[in-house]
Each structure stands twice: as structure tokens, then as C-alpha cells.
Amino acid sequence: MINVRTGRTRGIGLALPLALALVASACSSSDSGSTTTTAGAANPDAKPLSMTIYTTAGNKRRELTAQILQSGLKEVGIDLKIQTEKSSELFGKRLPAGDFQVALYAQVPASNSPVLCNIFCSENIPGPANENSGQNWTRTKSEAVDKAFKEADTEADQAKRKVLSDQGEKALADVFTSLPVDPFPDILAYNPAKVGGPVLHNFAHGPWYNANEYYVKTSADQATPAKGGELVFGAEQEPDTADWINTAAGSSWGIYTIGAHTMPRAFDYLPDGYKATELLAGEPALTMDAGKQTVTYKLNPAAVWSDGQPITSADFQYTFDQIKNGKDIYDRTGYKDIESVDAKDPKTALVTFATPYGDYKDLFGGFYGVFPKHLLDGKDRNAEMKDGYKWSGGPWVIDHWTKESEVVLTPNPNWYGAKKANLDKMTFKFNSDTSAQIGNFKSKQLDMIYPQAQPDLKDLKTVPDVKVDTVTGLSYEALWINNEKAPFDDPKVREAFFYAVDRAAIVKGLFEPIQPGIQVINAFMTQANKDFYGSEPFAGFKKDTKKVDQLLTGAGYRKGKDGIYAK
């Protein structure tokens, strides 16, 4: 499942757009060594190679990225204007309508499956066939891309999926569709003198997915877990609903703060890949019979809801039915490929797919989980769940959720897992202003924060009693190019653009102080995706002004006296 981190407004949320005017440079020579003659200056009708990059407003990281890019492109001879917009305008209108040349935004995969067909297969170009809701906003068209990614989506064998994914990525590089740039550091900052327990990164369920192992330290060197106490965590966003399958859902922070702790799920997605949870008695059996894929889930006999009722195959049936046939469902992907869920016995669920589905481990888990039939059947599920629920199938239950302020969780007394919660309660305080959140953390009003990667977070490293733990996460940012919009409708211009961008400078400028040694990504996923990251088909695209000149000259462009190419 892929979500896009929409760059929700940070700071005061009213950051001014950074649209900068074209600067007429007095440079009389080029560092490319090309002939700086004719077309631009001599031909009065020649149009400069100028483009606008759109990104979300109020995000310092993106503004800095765009500025580094603008400066680098100007050196090469390409003019770039920067335009920021609020996310609902950018993602709701401009990108789907194709009203852009290049955009800068992030992809935030919530599972290890890159599902790249979604954003690159030609059938997903917005149009009547997909009711204008396709996500191939770059208008990428390539038979090789379509073939590889479609096959990857229906292939259940992980090794074959990786090969197919690699093939698709290579095909993307061949058509110069868009350019992956920087992986995001996954940053955890906490007070090591107070927060005890294995503090781990989890790119799908959030860093608190194992909060049942956390404990309050009474001394900095305490290594033995203690019972009791409270920890307070900062949450950048508040979920709009706790009905995780509803159209109001889809927020990562909903999972980080509530869903991951209360919804039973078949698999955890860990940095090493999927791992069956304690809901299951073991890894489910996958069989292929006459082209039909079947997954048999054996449930843990001890698995119960917080009211003591067993978690059964009927709950799997109910979950499937709600997602496939319910109203206002956020995303039916995978579930709509299921033909049936049979309850062979209360602790065995047999899931049969009508068509093969590769990312089956994301089902009955991921952002959704398993829903309790005995508590919800025959009722309005959304009304029962949207403001929080009193039941749980995870290690924690919701104590209270005060909207716009905090959600507090307490241990589930009937949690069947091996590790019971140590804390008496954990509190998530909603605090959407990053700068203020850092201030609240430094003053120990918050014990731990999980901030979006921003360059100024490096300052936290110098604060006493603070540990900043950083690894490369699954999220990444790319330069998304509209392949149908001039000048990028010409593949040579796209290729020249690839060689004009200094990706290493962007990554270094943004994240080197936070995560020394961080590398450019050379695929539409990050190095953290160990199941898929492989052949690095975009590795060859490094800044090369001679190649830029060669390609643009071949496309009919000449440098003008202002140093900008024109045609």
C-alpha cells in the first residue's frame, strides 16, 4: 500500500510561495564548454528552456530542495521557477489534471510492496477509463513498464516479484520518466534517561509498534524493564477517524498512535520484511491450484479480544465482507481480488483469491487489521469506531481520545501475546507544529518524538539527554515529471534534465548532517526496502554538463547570451 505524505502544513501553515522570477544572468560563458551562440539571442522567437516546479507549501525541506535544484539547473543553463501550493490543491487538482511540468513530493510506502504499477502503468493515467482517479500523474507510457509491474503485482513468489520489479524500474529509466532523489531518514528522538525498552524503527506501523516493551527508567543505566509509569509521545498529526477502512482514514499517524496497538493483524512489516504475528499459530500456508491462490491462516488458539471472546475466522470473514462490500471504503486493493473467505473452523480461515495477488501479506493487517464481528456485526461500523473504540485485539486499549489534544492508551488486560505492556499508560500528544514540538521535547514535556525529516533537526543532536536515532526509511522524494507537457514531452529533454540535476548535492545539503553517509536512491524505493531494492537503474544519472549540452543541442536548443538554453 502506498500513501503519499502530503506535506501537511507545518509551522504557521501560511508560508509564502517561493516563486522566484527568472534572473537574467550576465554570464557570458558556460561551464559546459558549448558554443554560446545563436538561437537564444539571435532568434527573437526562441523560447528559453524554462519550467516550473510545484511542491507543497510550508515544508522547509522541499523549499530547500527546490532552491538547491534551481541553483544547480541555472548553472547548467535551465531556468526553474518554484511554485508552492497547499496540498489539497496540488494533489487534488493540479497533478491529476496534468497541469504541471515537474513536481516535488514524497512517496510513503506502508508495506514492502512498491506497487509501482499504480503510479507508472499506462492504464492508470487519469482518464475516463479510471474515472480520472488514476495515479499515473507523470503520464508514463511504456509497454515494458506495464508488463513488468503488472506481472509483479500478481506474482506471489517473492524472488520472482523482485526480478519483475527490477525489470520495471529499468524500463522506467529507459524512458526517463521521473527521477528518484532522496530517501528520508527515519528519525527517532527520545530521552534515553527515561525511555527504556528496545526503541526500534518500523516503517509501516510506526516506532511505537512494540510499545508494550517500553518502560520508564528511574536511572539512565537501568536495563531491566520495570512496571508502571507513563510515557508521553509527540504526534505530528491526529487521525481523522479510527474507522481504519473508511474514506476518512489513510493517515499513517492513525496507525502509529492507535491502530498498531489495538487492531490485531496477521503480519508485522519489519525492516527485515513481513513476519507473522502472535495472532497466527504460524506462517500461513500459500497454495496455487489451477491458477487459484489460496492462503490458509491458522489462528493462535489463545488469541482473544479484550472482552475475552476468541478472535476467530468469522472475524476474517467479517473484515473481508466489510472491505469488499461496505460503503465509503478507503481502498479495496487486494480484498477485491478475494473470491471467498471460508471459516473451516473457528481458528482456521481459508482465503481464496479469484486472481493471484502478490502482496497478500499486507491483507488482514497493514493499515486495516482484523475487525471483531461479535461487536460490530449488524451495527453501523463507522459510528461505532470513528471516535475511538473500547475493544482491542492488541496489547493496548484506548482509554480516551480527546480530539485535537491527546489519545491515551492503557494495557489490554486480555492481551494474549508473550510480552505484556510495562507502562500503566502511554499518551500521544497532538502537536502539528514541528518547531514547537521540538521545543516541547527539549523541555521534557514529551519523552519521544518521531519528526518528519527536516534539515534543522541536526540541532537536536547537541541537546543533552537526547538521543537521535536515524536510519534510512522507506519514504523518499522524487522529481515527478509530466511526460506529456512541454518541454518534457521530448525524451531528450527529460534525459538532459536527468543529467542536469545534481542529486548528490541535494541529498548532502538536506540530510548529511542528520544522517552521515546517506546515499542518493537509484530506484523508486529506498535502500531500506530489502526485498526489492536491487539493480539501481538510475545510478548512471549524475550531473554531467557536457551530456546536457549534447542532448539539448540534439533537441534543437542553443544557449543564449543569458546562459539559458532556448529553442
Next chain:
Amino acid sequence: MLAFVIRRIGLSIPVLLIASIIVFFGVSATSDPTARLRFSRDPGVIKAETKRLGLDKPVTVRYVKWLSSFAKGDWGQSFVDRQSVKTKIGKALWITLQLIFFGVAISAVIAIAIGIYSATRQYSVGDVVFTGASFVGLSMPPFWFGLIAIDLITFKLPRRVGWDSTPLYSLGLHSSGQSGFNVDYLRHLVLPVATLTVQIIASWSRYQRSSMLDVMGSDYIRTARAKGLPRRRVVLKHGLRNALIPLVTIMAVDIGVLFGGLVITEQIFSIPGMGRVFLRALENGDTNVMLPWLMVSAAFIVAFNLVADVLYGVLDPRIRLA
């Protein structure tokens, strides 16, 4: 007086209507409440949501429908979290009211005191200090002051003096599990109220000084002094009452604006008031929340403008409203 009030209220209705039209059409043209669903892999979901929210109908039809429902007291649900808009705004308004109450009360007392002091000791060292400080205060944007206050008061100060915890909080209006008016509430309230009041005190104290100087130079004050009245009585009874007239009107207008204008303070201190409701609705193109928010905020502005006019008459009996 009553006719004046009724006429002013009547005149405000078309103003509110025009404002609602501008906001509705502006927000509708630039935002798409289904934007978040663009990342769902389900192609049918956007169409279904568009239909559910009525976004498939012409914008004029949507506006008329909203207006008729609003007029009947049905404020609808948020596009985003499906909460009742009336409940959402009601809760936010109560929280913003608390900030405004404390902010205005403290600002008024301090600003008036500074104004009186500066006017009665014109060009003294104190007056110069207050004048300089007010210009500093006016030039400090709340987002900057708020962040600096958090850093200095909740982080640097406790470290410097060796306290284990911060004396004041900067996160919401209560600690977890706390509610009501208590010490915990006050410890949360100080920083946001300080952030809110800095510019207000700076501004109001300048008005008060100027107004007081005018009054203190008038003939009747000279007469009062000549009659041998004590200085305190001359200043507070004869001078202050008249000098308050312009300030009170400015205060009333400013208070009205504050109902919708605490976006920055509320955002920095995570206070779920009207400003945060506005910001979230704007981000999500949630016209169902934005329009009632606008109506409530505008109603307060109109009401407090009216209060300013009425107070003018009350404070100065020579002024008659008609």
C-alpha cells in the same frame, strides 16, 4: 439606540453573505476535499466520495444548499472527520474565548497602566523605556515570540537554575488526565497568553498614552488642578475616564478580530481553538467547516464593532447614536 443596533445588525447580513460567497467559491476553486483519496489504489473511491459530499453538483447549487441548511441551523458535518461542525466550532470557540478573556484582561490592565504612567511622566526615563519596549513588542511576530518563549522558559531556564521540570507548559491547556481551572491549567495558559498579549499591550499602551496626553492637556483638567484636587483624583477620575473612550473602541474592534485571528498562537501551543479549526479546514478544502467558521468569526467582528459604537455613546454622553 435600539433602532441603531437593529439597523447595524441588518446591514451586517449582506456583508456576511458576500463574505460567505467569496470564501465558498474561492475555496471550492482551489481545493479538493477528496485530495487525500488520490492515494487510494481504488479507482472508484474518488467518484463515490465526490458524490457523497455533493461535489458533483454545480458550485452555485452547493452554495445555495449550504446556505439554506445553515439558515435552518443545520451546519452539517466536516468533510474530513465527519464530526458535527456545530460541535466542532462550539468547542473551539469556548477554548478561544478563554484565551481572549485572559489575554484581553491582562493586556488592558497593563496597557492602561503603561499609558497612564507614560503620559503623566512624559519623556521620563520610564516613558522612554516603555516607548522603546512597545516598539520592540510591536515588531515581534507571535510565531517568533512563541517559539522563543518556549525555548527560554521551558528549556533554557530550568537547565540554568537546575530544575527537573519546566515551570510552565507549552503543549495544550491541560496535562494528560487534567481538566478544569486549576494550577495545571494556569501553568499551560501563561505562555500562549503572553504570546497573545505582547503585541496587544504594545499597541494599546501607545493609544492610551496618546489619548491620555490629549486629555491631560485640556482645560477642564487644568481647572481641576487649579481647584486643588489631588493629583491621583485628577488623573484617574477626570483624566482616565475620558482618555479611555478611544481605547475602548479600539479594544472592542480588536477583540472581535481575535476570535478568528489566533491561528499562530493556537498552532504553536497546540491549543484546539478557532485558529486551528480554520487552518485544518483550509488545508483540506473543507468548506463545510470553513463557512460556519467564517460566519461565527464575522459575527463576532460585527458584534464587537457594534459594541464599540455603543460604548462610545455610553462613555461620552454627548455622543448620541441614531
